[in-house]
Amino acid sequence: MSIGLFGAVVAFLIAGIVQLQIQKWQLPPQQDGVTELKIFNGALCNLNIDFLENHLVMDQHALSPSYPVPMVPYTLRIAPDHCSLPPVSESINFTTDSKTRSTLFIVQDLKTRELTVTQIPDNTVKILDNLALVRIFPLLGTASPSRNRTVRLKCKPDATEDMDVKPFVPSAYTPIQFGRCSLELSEGVGLSFTPIEEEVELKQGGVYTIVLHQANNTENVTVQLNIDSWPKTVSVLWQIPQYFVISISEILFVVPGLHLAYTQAPSSMRSVTMAAWFATKGIGNLIVVIVAESTLITNQAVEFFVFAALMGLISLIFLIAARFYKYHPIDNRNTEEKETDGLNSEIKSPLPYSNKENVMESNS
Numbered sequence: 001m002s003i004g005l006f007g008a009v010v011a012f013l014i015a016g017i018v019q020l021q022i023q024k025w026q027l028p029p030q031q032d033g034v035t036e037l038k039i040f041n042g043a044l045c046n047l048n049i050d051f052l053e054n055h056l057v058m059d060q061h062a063l064s065p066s067y068p069v070p071m072v073p074y075t076l077r078i079a080p081d082h083c084s085l086p087p088v089s090e091s092i093n094f095t096t097d098s099k100t101r102s103t104l105f106i107v108q109d110l111k112t113r114e115l116t117v118t119q120i121p122d123n124t125v126k127i128l129d130n131l132a133l134v135r136i137f138p139l140l141g142t143a144s145p146s147r148n149r150t151v152r153l154k155c156k157p158d159a160t161e162d163m164d165v166k167p168f169v170p171s172a173y174t175p176i177q178f179g180r181c182s183l184e185l186s187e188g189v190g191l192s193f194t195p196i197e198e199e200v201e202l203k204q205g206g207v208y209t210i211v212l213h214q215a216n217n218t219e220n221v222t223v224q225l226n227i228d229s230w231p232k233t234v235s236v237l238w239q240i241p242q243y244f245v246i247s248i249s250e251i252l253f254v255v256p257g258l259h260l261a262y263t264q265a266p267s268s269m270r271s272v273t274m275a276a277w278f279a280t281k282g283i284g285n286l287i288v289v290i291v292a293e294s295t296l297i298t299n300q301a302v303e304f305f306v307f308a309a310l311m312g313l314i315s316l317i318f319l320i321a322a323r324f325y326k327y328h329p330i331d332n333r334n335t336e337e338k339e340t341d342g343l344n345s346e347i348k349s350p351l352p353y354s355n356k357e358n359v360m361e362s363n364s
Helices: 002-022 236-263 267-293 300-323 333-348 355-363
Strands: 034-042 047-051 054-058 067-070 074-080 088-092 102-108 115-121 131-140 149-156 159-165 174-177 179-186 193-202 207-214 221-229
Touching: 002 236, 002 300, 034 054, 034 131, 034 207, 074 115, 131 149, 131 159, 131 221, 149 174, 149 193, 159 174, 179 207, 193 207, 193 221, 236 267, 267 300
Parallel strands: 034 102, 131 207
Antiparallel strands: 034 067, 047 054, 047 074, 074 088, 102 115, 131 174, 149 159, 149 179, 179 193, 207 221
16 A cells, blocks of 8 residues: 555656646746736847836847846836947837737837837737747848749648748748748849758647848858747657556555455444445545635646645554554454354244145144
């Protein structure tokens, strides 16, 4: 029985470790009135950015982590760091939908050198299997920056996706076959494509922003892959070890436990003992409901580890109690008495006479 209890501890530990891996790519739910904000510095120099109580020093072409922000208008202040750019102060208005995560794209005009800020919502829809979501942010400093370009992604021999993009404007998300992808760039629709030396690795379920940076009046294009949402890195087959361990543990605990409860109880108390044994299942389920529905533990992985800790403590207590327990012989007295009483009653009770036997007895 002790092995079964410690097996349950192992099953909860496996569940907690798997949940930690899931939470790396799973988007956490947001509180009411709060959303998440990321900032991408598309300028040609480092920037000092202040908003609410946050202060950021961002390198060029860098993407910030997500910041929780209230959905109220606020002032975003941008100051260049050791470069000649005019300071920017804008009031950014967020939507009232707490499920909408946004990215602020800071872009520098090549002619006026002024900075502009554009708010683009991030992806919030479920990703289909065997796909990744990709959007292109082209920082293409060409002679004609207003001309649309075409970016081609080749992830598999039969999986090619052409995306029309406008320089300095993030494109919409497009589902792409995951895998290692090469990129090609065309000057416009119907023109030939020029291969880009760098490749990107797209994983299943991931959401990405690919930044293409091209210096002014040059043909060299660099690729920067930013992760908007982590890919799915946990297979559904990881459920098999958990169910296997917990099933074996239940067999090792329940079968000997039922035998112990039946044989060690007095013969007159066996029904009550078995009822108390099954009542513990209801009490255990009640504890699970209280812990799961309480607001004290909001992290699913922490909840699994709490259950593992509780099971470990109970297993130690049970192991100590079992070490000093004295096994009693099986009490079969009542059962033997009932069997003996039944046999004696069959012997002592006279067999009833039939009507024919009564008639023959009277004639004699």
